[in-house]
Amino acid sequence: MQSRQTVGLVLFRNGLGMRRILILGILVAGIWAFSELQLKPANLVPTPGGVRIAGEFFSRALSPAISYEADFVPRDTPPLLWKALQAAATTVVFASAAMSLALVWGLILGFLASTAWWIGDPVGGPGPVGLFLRRSVAPMVYGGTRVLIACMRSIHELIWAVLFLAAFGLSHLSAALAIAIPFGGTLAKIFSEMIDEAPRDVAHALRGSGASSPHVYLLGLLPRALPDMTAYAFYRFECALRSSAILGFFGYPTLGFYIAASFENLHYGEVWTYLYTLFFLVTLVDWWSGALRRRFVA
Numbered sequence: 050m051q052s053r054q055t056v057g058l059v060l061f062r063n064g065l066g067m068r069r070i071l072i073l074g075i076l077v078a079g080i081w082a083f084s085e086l087q088l089k090p091a092n093l094v095p096t097p098g099g100v101r102i103a104g105e106f107f108s109r110a111l112s113p114a115i116s117y118e119a120d121f122v123p124r125d126t127p128p129l130l131w132k133a134l135q136a137a138a139t140t141v142v143f144a145s146a147a148m149s150l151a152l153v154w155g156l157i158l159g160f161l162a163s164t165a166w167w168i169g170d171p172v173g174g175p176g177p178v179g180l181f182l183r184r185s186v187a188p189m190v191y192g193g194t195r196v197l198i199a200c201m202r203s204i205h206e207l208i209w210a211v212l213f214l215a216a217f218g219l220s221h222l223s224a225a226l227a228i229a230i231p232f233g234g235t236l237a238k239i240f241s242e243m244i245d246e247a248p249r250d251v252a253h254a255l256r257g258s259g260a261s262s263p264h265v266y267l268l269g270l271l272p273r274a275l276p277d278m279t280a281y282a283f284y285r286f287e288c289a290l291r292s293s294a295i296l297g298f299f300g301y302p303t304l305g306f307y308i309a310a311s312f313e314n315l316h317y318g319e320v321w322t323y324l325y326t327l328f329f330l331v332t333l334v335d336w337w338s339g340a341l342r343r344r345f346v347a
Contacts, residue, residue, distance in 0.1 A: 105317060106317045106320070108317075109317040109318045109320075109321050110321055112318065113318055113319075113321035113322040113325055114129060114316070114318030114319045114321070114322050115129060115130060115322070116128070116129050117129050117316075117319065118311075118314075118316040118318055118319055119314065119316065129319065129322060130322070132307065133304075133307070133322055133323055133326040134326070136297075136302065136303060136304045136306070136307050136323065136326070137304060137326050137327070137330050139301075139302050139303050140290060140293045140294050140297075140303040140304050140327070140330065141290065141293075141330070143221070143224055143225060143228070143293040143296065143301065143303060144228070144286060144289035144290045144292070144293040145286075146221075146225040146229075147224075147225045147226075147227075147228035147229040147232060147289050147292075147293065148228075148229070148232065148282075148285065148286050148289050149229075150225065150226070150229035150233065151228070151229045151230075151232035151233040151236055151285070151289075152233075152236065152282060153233075154201075154229070154233030154234075154236070154237060155232075155233050155235075155236025155237045155239075155240050155282075156236075156240065157237075158194055158197065158198050158233065158234070158237035158241075159236065159237040159238075159239075159240030159241045159244065160240075160241075160244075160266075161190055161191065161194040162191065162194040162195050162198060162237055162238065162241035163191075163240075163241040163244045163245050164191065164245055165244050165245055165247075165252075165265075165266055165270050194237075197234075198233075198234040198235075198237040198238050199234070199238075200234070201230050201231055201233060201234025201237075202231045202234030202235045202238065203234075204230075204231060205231060206227050206228045206230075206231050206232070206292050206295075206296075207227075207295065209226070209227035209228075209230055209231065210223070210224065210227035210296055210299055211299075212227075213226060213227050214299055214300075219299075219300050219301070221301075224293075224296050224299075224301050227296065228289055228292050228293065228296070232285055232288070232289060232292075235285065236281075236282065236285060239278075239281055240274075240278055240281075243274040243277050243278055243281070244266075244270055244271065244274045244278075246274075247270050247271075247273040247274040248273050249269075249270070251268070251269040251270075251272075251273065252265050252269030252270050253269075254269070255268060255269045256269075276342070279341075279342060280338075280342050283334075283338035283341070283342065284338075286334065286338070287331055287334055287335060287338070290327075290330060290331055290334060291327075291331070294308075294327055297309065304323050304326060304327050304330075307319070307323050308320055308323045308324065308327075311323065
């Protein structure tokens with residue numbers, strides 16, 4: 050009993066020492082970064098012109114425009130509020146298309162990037178073919194998939210958008226792919242970790258009864274991780290909405306396109322109208338996803 054307490058105390062002290070080293074390393078890195086970038090509070094002092102522009106912009110937050118602020122508006126132009134709703138719908142369409150692709154890639158690559166489907170031998174021991182697959186092929190597939198998803202998510206969707214815009218022009222498919230590629234890599238990484246960290250009681254019971262590895266994965270591991278995977282997928286959909294709006298700055302007809310155009314013309318009331326539309330859209334999706342998560346988990 051005394052030896053167990055001693056071992057536990059040593060492990061606790063070692064863990065506490067590692068935490069101190071980690072915190073100290075973060076502090077040193079932060080100080081070095083501030084020094085290297087020459088960050089000074091004085092740089093946050095705005096110029097008189099900047100104060101005036103900021104004041105004009107934020108003063109319209111409480112009075113967003115309900116009609117166009119331009120002196121001349123073409124006769125066939127739809128009302129401002131209707132255009133904001135159309136832009137919101139386009140934003141949702143882009144985000145939905147991107148997330149549909151990202152979910153497919155995330156589920157497939159998340160499976161391949163998980164160790165749950167090949168770690169652990171089946172009951173009775175594997176045959177020669179199974180042993181070769183587990184010891185040689187599976188680790189190669191696992192490692193290659195981890196490298197692939199790291200490459201996918203290391204490049205931001207805005208960089209993908211620039212690349213696709215230069216290669217294919219202003220097309221809807223290129224915009225959806227620009228969001229789907231990094232989001233698919235992120236979903237694959239998180240899905241694989243959620244599956245590997247899922248409770249293994251049902252999986253152990255199935256494996257003990259002689260179930261195959263695919264059955265253990267599909268019936269014992271995936272259902273236990275599915276609620277967390279669903280919650281994270283909804284969160285990424287909210288992120289996709291914001292990314293879809295940002296793509297408007299490249300010329301796609303999402304909310305970001307009209308926000309940029311109104312801001313360039315100093316129509317701050319219109320900017321706030323589009324910003325509030327985006328805020329309402331994200332809030333609506335958050336409420337909807339929360340209701341679905343509660344029903345799914347229950």
